[in-house]
Amino acid sequence: EIVLTQSPGTLSLSPGERATLSCRASQSVPNRNLAWYQQKPGQAPSLVIYGASSRATGIPDRFSGSGSGTDFTLTISRLEPEDFAVYYCQQYETSPRTFGQGTKLEIK
């Protein structure tokens, strides 16, 4: 089983700042099959990034993903108020599919 560890657990930033979220895998994620999801309180998760770096439909270009192997990053270049949420990484190549524990992005 691939274990995903996200850091930091909580990130406190202000609108307009840059956010960098990390996801580290216990073993290499094949084919860069890693996704990032955003979840707001009381809502279902929604896909932000797939294939490590491809933006999902409707996701603004301030969101970008990078990385390969065991180290992946989600970057939000200039935070908007609606970006404050919990973000989860997920690998979807091997079974079981696994998620990181989440990073809470909160307003400073």
Place this chain on the structure above:
Amino acid sequence: QVQLVQSGAEVKKPGASVKVSCKASGYTFSDYYMHWVRQAPGQGLEWMGWINPNSGDTNYAQKFQGRVTVTGDTSITTTYMDVSGLRFDDTAVYYCARAGSVLGLSDAFHMWGQGTPVTVSS
């Protein structure tokens, strides 16, 4: 448009079973794998299993094998997840989530249902 609409909240006693449905619309139901994910209160996301609606093939996380059954009915474009032997720690919101590409097993979850809260309480 593509939609996944899940059944309503459930309250069950320990040892009982629950069956959650996920009605799909707006796309060819049999073409896309469907996954189930749960989220305990205040916790993260936990993958439970998938079904290929075309073949009926399923795959489950080891911790759920023998206790969770996922089925599909192509005639009404609905997927079901049945959890038996409910325990207090099964209290969670249960989500169905659809893969993004046709017959894409190794694919991210591009579309999610709204979630079904299941509470296990005596």
